[in-house]
Amino acid sequence: MRTQVLGAVRAELGERGYDELTLDGVAARAGVHRATVYRRWRNVGGLLADVFEATGDDDWQPQDTGSLRGDLAALNHESQAALTARPSIAAALIAASFRSEEAARGVRRLWEDRYARCEVIVDRAVRRGELPPHTDARRLLVAATAPLYHQLVLLRTPPDPDLPDQTARTAVLAASAGAFVKSPPDGQVV
Amino acid sequence: MRTQVLGAVRAELGERGYDELTLDGVAARAGVHRATVYRRWRNVGGLLADVFEATGDDDWQPQDTGSLRGDLAALNHESQAALTARPSIAAALIAASFRSEEAARGVRRLWEDRYARCEVIVDRAVRRGELPPHTDARRLLVAATAPLYHQLVLLRTPPDPDLPDQTARTAVLAASAGAFVKSPPDGQVV
Structure with missing residues (x-):
């Protein structure tokens, strides 16, 4: 039942946006009794928090392409596809994070979880000798992904098919x- | 009169946020007749559009510190200060862009204008011989600034005093x- 309800939340968010999200709409779409939805999730904030919770519960892992540049490019291609899908659940969740404290907390936790899972990309590159051992994985991952989100989410520029690879290559x-x-190794901060 | 009204919009946005923004509240704060505000700006969207218009009309220029790294770091320090001010008008305008089409258009134009003005940073670096002549100024500027916005606006991590310099140095x-x-020069795409 949770799966249907959260699927309905994502669909409503993607198609109609946060402003139109209601427990009644979600219940109707999911084919679940209104009272059940109200009892379990209480309000829109509760639904959003659970969508983020469920999204974080998946077994997503970054692709292993055999090279640092390939791994980062694959990650960016995935993000670009998610952000430019019509409707885009990813874009709707980010937009919701500017509307609701629950969504802001959910987005923060989800990013944190995704970046933590991506650290394996840097570990693999270090093992292959592509990167020095004392590489700050998080800073590298943010540098490799931030320009894509910046362009698509904040600057709202049209998607550029070269951007995922370019950004990976730059990083x-x-x-x-x-x-x-x-x-x-010499102890001096570069 | 426009100056007072737009100042009141910024103050209301920064202190109370988009949800609480009303023409009546703005008129009262600005000490201007409600009817005047309604006639000239019509609605919240009109006020927001004019705030962005006015922000783009300033004579802001990026600092000239004498080096590419210094110029980019100064730019990032300015952005970090604007985004972490309490209240932050910059953060409120970005948040509003997820709520209103007028604000989204305004933000898009404002970013475009700011990045265009920043291209002089790259021109100067090319003249000093710090960068090759065929440098893509926009891509460099986005790479040098995106991680800061990513961390503060999307990831909502606490401000890191080293981030402005680090991000500039990475770029x-x-x-x-x-x-x-x-x-x-040899015509081959790097």
Whole structure:
């Protein structure tokens, strides 16, 4: 039952947006009794919090393409596809985070979880010798992904098919130049 | 009169947020007749559109510190200060862009204008010989600024005093490694 209800929340958000999200609409779409939805989720904030909770419960892992640049590009292609889908649940959840404290907390936790899962990309690159051991994985991952979100979510520029690869390549060049080294062997902060 | 009214819109947005923004509240705060505000701006969307219009009419220019890294760091410090001010008008305007079409258009135009004005940073670096002539200014500027907005606006991480400089430095390293070269002299795309 939770699966149907949360699926209905995502569909309503994607198609109609946060402003139109109601427990009655979600119940009707999910084919579940209104009273059940009200009892379990109480309000729109409760529904949103549970959507984020459920999204974080999946077994998503970043692709393993065999190279740092390939892994980062694959990640960006996934994000670009999610953000430019019509309707885009990802874009709707981000928009909701500017409307509701529950959604803001949910988005924050979800990003944190996704970036933590992506650290394996950096671990693999270190093991392959593509990156120095003391690489700050989080900073590298943010540098490799931020321009894509910046363009699509904040600047609202039309999607550029080259952007996922370009952004990945830029981060790899910066990483190779030592941009994300935490503390080099000689102890001097770069 | 416009100055008072738009000042009141910014103050109301910063302190109370988009949901609480009303023409009556703005008129009262500005000490201007309600009828005048209704006649000239019609609705909240009209007020927001004019706030963005006025913000774009200023004579803001990026600082000239004498180096690419210094210029980009100064830009990021300015953005971080604007986004972490309490209340933050910048953060309120970005949040409003997820609520209203007028605000979304206004934000888009304002970003476009700001990035265009910042291209002089790249021109100066090219003249100083810090960057190759065929550098894609916009891509460099987005790479140098996106992680800061990503962290503060989307990821909502607490402000990190090192972030403005780190992000500037990363972009400079990537630029020096050729990340933003449009088309090198030999005609081969890097």
